[in-house]
Amino acid sequence: MTRRLxxxxxxxxxxxxSWLPGVVATACAADDNAGxxxxxxxxxLGAAEISDLKSALQQIKTSELLQNIMASDPYRAxxxxxxxxxxxxxxxxxxxxxxxxLWDAGQKLLGHRLAxxxxxxxxxxxxxxxGILKVSDSQTLDAFRKxxxxxxxxxxxxxxxxxxxxxxxxxxxxxAFVAFHDDWVAGSNNRKLxxxxxxxxxxxxxxADVLTATPxxxxxxxxxxxxxxxxxxxxxRLVRKAYAFSIPRKLDNPLSSLLFGGIVELAATSEYLGMxxxxxxxxxxxxxxxxxxxxxxxxxHRAFFSDPKSAGTATLPELDGLIGGLALHRDFARWYRxxxxxVEPGLLPEFDKFETALGNFLPGRDIGxxxxxxxxxxxxxxxxxxxYAHLDGRPGVQLPGFGLIVELQDPQVxxxxxxxxxxxxxxxxxxxxxxxxxxxxxxxxESYNGAQIAFARYLKRPVGERLPIVFNFTPSCTRxxxxxxxxxxxxxCRKLVDHLQKPASDRPRVNRNFAFELRGATLVTAxxxxxxxxTAELLKGGKTLPxxxxxxxxxxxxxxxxxxxxxxxxxxxxxxxxELEGRWR
Numbered sequence: 001m002t003r004r005l006x007x008x009x010x011x012x013x014x015x016x017x018s019w020l021p022g023v024v025a026t027a028c029a030a031d032d033n034a035g036x037x038x039x040x041x042x043x044x045l046g047a048a049e050i051s052d053l054k055s056a057l058q059q060i061k062t063s064e065l066l067q068n069i070m071a072s073d074p075y076r077a078x079x080x081x082x083x084x085x086x087x088x089x090x091x092x093x094x095x096x097x098x099x100x101x102l103w104d105a106g107q108k109l110l111g112h113r114l115a116x117x118x119x120x121x122x123x124x125x126x127x128x129x130x131g132i133l134k135v136s137d138s139q140t141l142d143a144f145r146k147x148x149x150x151x152x153x154x155x156x157x158x159x160x161x162x163x164x165x166x167x168x169x170x171x172x173x174x175x176a177f178v179a180f181h182d183d184w185v186a187g188s189n190n191r192k193l194x195x196x197x198x199x200x201x202x203x204x205x206x207x208a209d210v211l212t213a214t215p216x217x218x219x220x221x222x223x224x225x226x227x228x229x230x231x232x233x234x235x236x237r238l239v240r241k242a243y244a245f246s247i248p249r250k251l252d253n254p255l256s257s258l259l260f261g262g263i264v265e266l267a268a269t270s271e272y273l274g275m276x277x278x279x280x281x282x283x284x285x286x287x288x289x290x291x292x293x294x295x296x297x298x299x300x301h302r303a304f305f306s307d308p309k310s311a312g313t314a315t316l317p318e319l320d321g322l323i324g325g326l327a328l329h330r331d332f333a334r335w336y337r338x339x340x341x342x343v344e345p346g347l348l349p350e351f352d353k354f355e356t357a358l359g360n361f362l363p364g365r366d367i368g369x370x371x372x373x374x375x376x377x378x379x380x381x382x383x384x385x386x387x388y389a390h391l392d393g394r395p396g397v398q399l400p401g402f403g404l405i406v407e408l409q410d411p412q413v414x415x416x417x418x419x420x421x422x423x424x425x426x427x428x429x430x431x432x433x434x435x436x437x438x439x440x441x442x443x444x445x446e447s448y449n450g451a452q453i454a455f456a457r458y459l460k461r462p463v464g465e466r467l468p469i470v471f472n473f474t475p476s477c478t479r480x481x482x483x484x485x486x487x488x489x490x491x492x493c494r495k496l497v498d499h500l501q502k503p504a505s506d507r508p509r510v511n512r513n514f515a516f517e518l519r520g521a522t523l524v525t526a527x528x529x530x531x532x533x534x535t536a537e538l539l540k541g542g543k544t545l546p547x548x549x550x551x552x553x554x555x556x557x558x559x560x561x562x563x564x565x566x567x568x569x570x571x572x573x574x575x576x577x578x579e580l581e582g583r584w585r
Contacts, residue, residue, distance in 0.1 A: 035226065036115045036134065037233075039200040040211040041193065045127055045239050047117035047211055048232035048275075054111025054136055056229065059281060061103055065561065065584075073550040097147060100140075108137035109144065117211070119193060120242035127242075128193055132186040132201070145180045152178065167198060216291075220274040223575035224289045230277035237271045250344050254351070257342045258335060259514075262304025263569075265297050266290040266576050283563070283583035290576050300338035303331035305513065306377070308571045312511045314378045314405070317499040319492075323400055323526055324518035325382030333372040361424045362417065374414035376407025376482065385525070386489035390457060390474050396466035398529040401489030403496050408482050415479040419454065422477045422486065426456055429475075438470065451497045453478045455490045513569040513576075520562030520584075528556060561585050 036049045060066060069075055078084050091102060098105050113134040118127040135141045145168070152170035155177075169179045177194050178187040186201065188194040200207055211217055216235050240246070247268040251257040267273070270290040277286050294305040306312035306329040313327035335342065339351060355367050365371055386401035388394055408414035423443065430440035441456035455476035462471050476493040477486045480500040487493040527534065531552060538548035563583040570577045 035212065035231075036113045036132065037117075037217075037231070038210055038212045039132075039197070039203075040115070040117050040130070041119075041196045041200065042209045042211050042214050043238070044117040044119055044130075044211050044233075044235065045242065046232070046234035046273075047115060048230065049113065049115035050230050051113050052111070052229065053114065054107045056279060057103065057106050057111065059279075063281075068557070072554050073547075074554055099143065099147075105140075108140040109133070109135050112136040119190070120238065121190070128188060128190040130186070130188045130190075130193055130197060132184060132197065134184045138183040141180070141183065141185065145185075167202070169194075216272040219291055220272045220289065223291070223572060224274045224276055224287060224577070228276035228278050230275070232275035234273040235271070236267070236273055250342060252344050252347065254339070254343055254347060257339075258330065261335075261342055262297065262301050263290070263576065263578075265301045265304075266292045269296070283581065285582075286580040288578045291574065293571055293574055293576055296574075298341070300341035303334035303338065305571050305576075306511060308511055308573045310511060311509045312513045312571065313515050314380050314407070315505070315509065316380060316382060316515070316517060317405075317496060319382070319384050319495050319499060321385040321522050321525070322519060323383040323385070323522045324516070325380060326516040327378070327380040327512070327514070329377050329513050330379070331377055332375050333368070336368050336372050360428075361421050365417070371417065374408060374410055374417055376409050378407040380405040383526075384492055384495070385522070386472070387491045389491070390461065391467065391471060392461050392463040393465045393467055395469055395471045397469050397472075397533060398526075399469070399472040399488075400526050401487060401492035403485060403487040403489075403492050405496065405500075406484045406486075408479075408484055411479065411482050415484055418484045418486070419477065419479075422454060422475070426475065433470075438468075441475070448478075448494055449497050449501055451478045451480055451501070453490070453493055453497065455493065457490075511570050511572075513571050515566065515568040517564055517566045518562075519564045520559045524556045524560045527559070 036051075037047055040047055095101050095105075100108075110133070115132060117130045119130065121128045149170070152172060153174075155169050155171050167179050167181050169177060171177055176187060176189050177191050178185065179194060179198055181201070184201065186194060186197055188197070200210060211233070212221075214235070216237065217233055220233055247264060249265065249268060251261060251264065267290060270292050272289075272291055274289040275287065277284065279285075293308060294302050297305075312329045316322070316325045316327055340348065358367055358371075359365070362371060382403050382405075383400045384403070386399075388398075406418070408418075426441060426443050433440045439458055439460060439462075442459055443454060443456050445452055445454045447453075453476055456474055473488045474490045475486070475488060476490045477484070478493060478497060479485070480497060483500055485493060485496050485500070487496065534552055535545070535548045538551060539545065543551065561584050563585055565580075565582045567580050568578070570579065
């Protein structure tokens, strides 16, 4: 196990470095507008580049969010702690050494272009690292060099002395080597690697043997584009070869297989892992990409992918107060039939147990032959506010309503089967309610906006202000065309009927194979409904009442600033991408 984990760490390091904007990173070009990686030697296991960090630092420094954080009670309390004092002592030392504050140092030294690259070393267990920084202020770099020069040993630049006359090369205990030019600095633990890089840096034109000219990097650019705030690249083919590791094609968890099996299969064969990050004053977008798609994986894994030309998942219903939800595209019947090829053999008996358990709800029906083929490929789960008109009071914990929307291949037969499932489930829950001394539900139905809604209600309306959590629920279900809807709230079921009865939008939309979304303002409303419970939990943790109220308000204010956060995957003709997007107010 230890050996297996040790083989993964080079990729992990590369990806982590691609996220750290304070890192000294890969190569700079003679042309200020050229990408740094166009001067990095080929053969890198991976590399990352950050450009225009100066504007990002300025945006953070002047942001209203930073000012609000520094004015908050939690921050003021932290500012009185010994940890904060230690941080300030370290900051004062660094600023005294640099002769400027950290904001100015970051903008002048790190504000132009940064990158980092790793190369396999057959004589060492760890890869060689290469870093190059191009600064926006050459005078600050020269001053920095003079400050650290007493700790370095200057050595002669090799090979072309005329071309490299302006380069000053230093050694750090003969274990690391650093080269300074007018407006850039490069470093590596491998002198030969550094010398290769220096030749590329001073060359008038980019050479052919650079990272950006390799097929894997070119494929990433075609699929993910260029000119990002952060661009990172991992050569998976070289990493697999250098560290002799393989990604398991069969997973040890059925849910993981259903959700991530296709991604794992692509990662096992893709020639690259790409990453990009972009930002503006209203939000950010992170993307990861792999080469390949439905046409490049074995048939057993194609249940994971939607048609790249289609929208993929359904669009989440735009209901008033929508808190969030997820939408998924899968060929469930195909995945179930191929389970022997997708999960480890030891898990197959668990499927048999699952079929037996499901037989209690749908007697006489085989899940693989009779149930899953009734499902379409689109499933959505949403959360939205609910009312408590069925109660004289409130539950102690107030949950939003949840709604599951399932596409049906055969609306009539599928609707009947899932209605049977709903009725059987209600009967089992009523038996449980009797055992726990609660009043059971009565299952009845109503006609609403052209739909027949089956729902559970209480014979006698429950009374109380801190009722058990089960009193959040009035389960209901209905079928609208090809969509079968199951909700925890009758009110939410009605809202979904109203939404699904409207004509579907014919506006084209980018493919999404999976989508998960949360909205800050409505999430805060749901949390605030349980403020008393949350406050009690903080008091149990040792907070005073004023501290608990202040901390909760601070958290609510931060979440309220978030417009939405969305995690989604996208199927392209020759690539697969995962995207994390956040927008704030």
